[in-house]
Every structure is written in C-alpha cells, then in structure tokens.
Amino acid sequence: MVLIWLQIFLLILINGFTPGSSQDSSEDHETSIKPYLLLANTFDIRRLNFDGTDYRFLTAGLSETVALDYDYSTGYMYFSHNDGQTTKISRAPLSSGYPVTDIITTSLGAPDGLAVDWVNRKLFWTDGALNLIEKSNVDGSQRGVLISSGTHKPRGIALDPHADYMYFTDVGDTAPSIQRARMSDGFYRQIIINSGLLRPNGLTIDYEESRLYFGDAHTDKLESCNLDGTNRRVILDRPSTFHPYALSLFHDRLYWSDILQHHIMNADKNTGSSRVRIEGYFAYPTALHVVHPSRQLLESKICLSVCLSVCVSVCFNTDKNTGSSRVRIEGYFAYPTALHVVHPSRQLLENRDWCEANEGLGSCQHVCRNIYNGFVCTCLQGFEPVHDDPNNCQDYVLQLLPFLFSAFIIR
Known part of the structure; x- marks a missing residue:
C-alpha cells in the first residue's frame, strides 16, 4: 500500500500564478470552511484540496462511473456506475466513500448526468440511451419521468432549486442544444442555446452572478451566458482547451476536466487567465464538483x-x-x-x-x-x-x- 501511494503524485503547473491571488485563496472567508474538489474518474471517486493536499480515493473498484453529485448538508455523494452486469445509481458517505448503497437499479440506459436538489431532497438524472430526464427522491422512491421527448441525447444537468429551474445539455448530433425547464414538473421548457454547439458535455451555474457556464468537447470552447441564454461569451478556446467535459465553479475560478488529456484545469471565470493545471494519474475524469456549502445554499x-x-x-x-x-x-x-x-x-x-x-x-x-x-x-x-x-x-x-x-x- 505504501508503494502504491508513493507512486501517486500530484503536479500543479501554474501559468501566471501570483502568491495571494484568487487561486491561492482556497479558504472561504465567510465561513472558514475549506473547499475541495470531488471527481469521478471512471473507475473510482477521488477528492483533493485546491492546493493538492489530502489527495485520496473515496470509492474504488468501480466501472463506468460517469455522473456524480453531492448533498453537502446530509453528507452523501450520488453517482452512476456499472457493476459489470447492471447500470446503477448509488450513494455513499461523502467523507469516507463507504458503504455504497444502491438507489436506482432498474431501467437505466446511460445516466451520464446527475444532480442533487439539496433543498427538496430530490435526485435528477439524464439518460442519453433512453433520451429521458428522470427524477426521484434521494432514496430512489417516487421515481418518475420529467422529460421524454424533444431531446436526442441529454447529458449534463445543473439545478437551481431556488428558482425551480433545471438546465441540461443535449449532445445529439442532429440538434445539440442547451435547454432549461421547471424542476417541479418539467414544464415551461425552453431551448436557450442552439447555435455554435457540437458536443456540450458539461455545465455549471454561477449562483452569485446568475450565469451559466458550459464546455463543448468538439468546439473546444468554454463559454458563459445569462441564465436565459443571452449575453453569451467565450471564456477560453483552443489551444487553451482540448476536450472539456465536466465543469464546476468557486467564486472567481472556473474548474473543468479534460478526459482526453487526463487532467483538471481552472482559470479566472471571466477572462480565462491565470490557468492552473492539475495532474494526478487521472484516467477519464468525467464529473467534477467543488464541495463547499456556498455551492448549495439552503436559502437565497x-x-x-x-x-x-x-x-x-x-x-x-x-x-x-x-x-x-x-x-x-x-x-x-x-x-x-x-x-x-x-x-x-x-x-x-x-x-x-x-x-x-x-x-x-x-x-x-x-x-x-x-x-x-x-x-x-x-x-x-x-x-x-x-x-x-x-x-x-x-x-x-x-x-x-x-x-x-x-x-x-x-x-
């Protein structure tokens, strides 16, 4: 075990880093709770601090672990995976990763996106094989379909429980788009972006600034827009990005994973400057979250x-x-x-x-x-x-x- 951990390293390559700048401020001054990164790595789930310390496996021995989210107040993480026979959605303690409890075990195709409604204790997921968006209680009960038409391959999903809106991406080849709908019933659905997209895998919400951030793995762009799709702008483009997949955000820093270059990046959310690259024997980091209570406020x-x-x-x-x-x-x-x-x-x-x-x-x-x-x-x-x-x-x-x-x- 000691030899295995000696082989694991974390290398942070910093472009334009200045001591005391925003990327060095990993402690939130409002609550003095230190944020950290939580990521699904296809075969395991890991956590690490912004500065690379406390880098460890939470849940290992998994397969096809693509979607991941957490509920800070209850201390659980939720994720999709396959045990070799069955595709499942399971949960485990956020602190230790064990024990793993299966939540949904039937009628799943490819649940590539998953999000927790931390206010109402609901679980939402996209299924790109069945072209569905479904919803259940966090224990898997009261399962139901929210959206079953008008999508070709839904993938990324992000929630704004205080406004009763869910935002999701459609990566279908015929009409890739970013849409939103009401969380409570799937109604009031809108296509907010349907141009200049090829494979919009991931998205995240800036609750402080009321903006949506999204990454496209084929245009190699990271972009942001208002929550209604207006005021769209490019944050980073190739060659600064290659194959962005999952996104998260903390204050003025945008975090994303690259599943082909096998690393995690972060940069200034407005300008794309001061880029930081984190490498640590990542296989395919398909989901990424900043864990901190400010990302899941219980009231606005x-x-x-x-x-x-x-x-x-x-x-x-x-x-x-x-x-x-x-x-x-x-x-x-x-x-x-x-x-x-x-x-x-x-x-x-x-x-x-x-x-x-x-x-x-x-x-x-x-x-x-x-x-x-x-x-x-x-x-x-x-x-x-x-x-x-x-x-x-x-x-x-x-x-x-x-x-x-x-x-x-x-x-």
Whole structure:
C-alpha cells in the first residue's frame, strides 16, 4: 500500500500564478470552511484540496462511473456506475466513500448526468440511451419521468432549486442544444442555446452572478451566458482547451476536466487567465464538483434580506434584482402577488393539500403531487405523460427496449 501511494503524485503547473491571488485563496472567508474538489474518474471517486493536499480515493473498484453529485448538508455523494452486469445509481458517505448503497437499479440506459436538489431532497438524472430526464427522491422512491421527448441525447444537468429551474445539455448530433425547464414538473421548457454547439458535455451555474457556464468537447470552447441564454461569451478556446467535459465553479475560478488529456484545469471565470493545471494519474475524469456549502445554499441571499423574520418556509429568487418568492412546504402555497410572504396568521398563506382537495389522486392517473398554487400529475416508472393529456400516462418502455443494449456509448 505504501508503494502504491508513493507512486501517486500530484503536479500543479501554474501559468501566471501570483502568491495571494484568487487561486491561492482556497479558504472561504465567510465561513472558514475549506473547499475541495470531488471527481469521478471512471473507475473510482477521488477528492483533493485546491492546493493538492489530502489527495485520496473515496470509492474504488468501480466501472463506468460517469455522473456524480453531492448533498453537502446530509453528507452523501450520488453517482452512476456499472457493476459489470447492471447500470446503477448509488450513494455513499461523502467523507469516507463507504458503504455504497444502491438507489436506482432498474431501467437505466446511460445516466451520464446527475444532480442533487439539496433543498427538496430530490435526485435528477439524464439518460442519453433512453433520451429521458428522470427524477426521484434521494432514496430512489417516487421515481418518475420529467422529460421524454424533444431531446436526442441529454447529458449534463445543473439545478437551481431556488428558482425551480433545471438546465441540461443535449449532445445529439442532429440538434445539440442547451435547454432549461421547471424542476417541479418539467414544464415551461425552453431551448436557450442552439447555435455554435457540437458536443456540450458539461455545465455549471454561477449562483452569485446568475450565469451559466458550459464546455463543448468538439468546439473546444468554454463559454458563459445569462441564465436565459443571452449575453453569451467565450471564456477560453483552443489551444487553451482540448476536450472539456465536466465543469464546476468557486467564486472567481472556473474548474473543468479534460478526459482526453487526463487532467483538471481552472482559470479566472471571466477572462480565462491565470490557468492552473492539475495532474494526478487521472484516467477519464468525467464529473467534477467543488464541495463547499456556498455551492448549495439552503436559502437565497436575496431572500434572506427580503424574507428575514417573515418566511415560514424556504425562500427563493424570482428575479435577482426585483424581489423574491418562496417554495411551499408540502400542501402550502403563497399568493403569487405577495412579495413579502408573511406568517399564516396574517392570512397570506393557506395550508391546503391540493391533491386531497381533488379527490385523492385528483384527475391524475398515477401520482398527484402538490406544487406551488396547485398540483401536477407524474407517471410511474416505465410510463410517460400522454402528449395531449398530461394527467394520463402511457407505456414507453416497449418502444425503447432496443436502446437498452447501447448503454455505454463512446462520449
């Protein structure tokens, strides 16, 4: 074991590094909690500090470990992998990597993207073989399909729970794109970028600046845009990047993995300057995250100022500059005209179970769920909403069985 660890090295090659500059500030001054990198390396999951210390394996002996995310407040990481026979989504303690508990073990094709809703304790994943985006509780229960049409090969996914939006990439050859939709039900779907893309593998959200960052493995570009796709700009282009796959972000630094050059990079998120390369016997680093509580705030900073002392549930932004709203707790809703959501005793909130009020399942064929100011219907595993009647479900598995045999596709 000692000889093995002696063979593992970490080499940081720094371009334009200045002591005391932002890339050297690995400790967040607001909370004094030191951030670190968490990465899926196809055959294992590893962690390391920004300065290369505490570099170690968390979970080893894996195969086809492509997607990865974590829940900071509960201390778990979630990842997709294959045990040689079955493609799975599993979880393990973030601190030790063991024990590994399987969460989803059936009807998975190629779950290449995975994201944790750390506010509502939900799990989201993309499946490029089945052309689906699915959602479940973090324990794998209440599984359902959010998006089953209009995509060719969904891959990267990032969540903004405080705004109820998920962002995802489609790397299909015919129409690569970046899209967003509502997390709660998959509705209000938009294609925010559909030009100048070839293989947009990964993306991440800058919650402080309300911007989206994404990398394209075929154009070799790292870019950013507003959350609606406007104000798009290139951060880095070839030859500074080669095959970017996964992205993460911390304050003014953008981090990304390169699965062909087998290293991790970071640079200034606005200019692409002061690039840092981290090498450490990486095989194919397919997922990358900065682990820190500031990347998973349980309530919005704007909401803290607007709703302080008056919100009774989780508060979230509706507009960065003008105001806020709130995410209901189960069965609650807020009047949409209320900017400052106050205590129920002031009669602006109503405790109501919309599904119960609509005769149990309401008009839903399978599952009824309370949402903001109403309810939505979702389908059980193996079904999808009927196109013209989303309250009813239809079987989609039989139509997609041929794709199950191409679970692991060259990326």
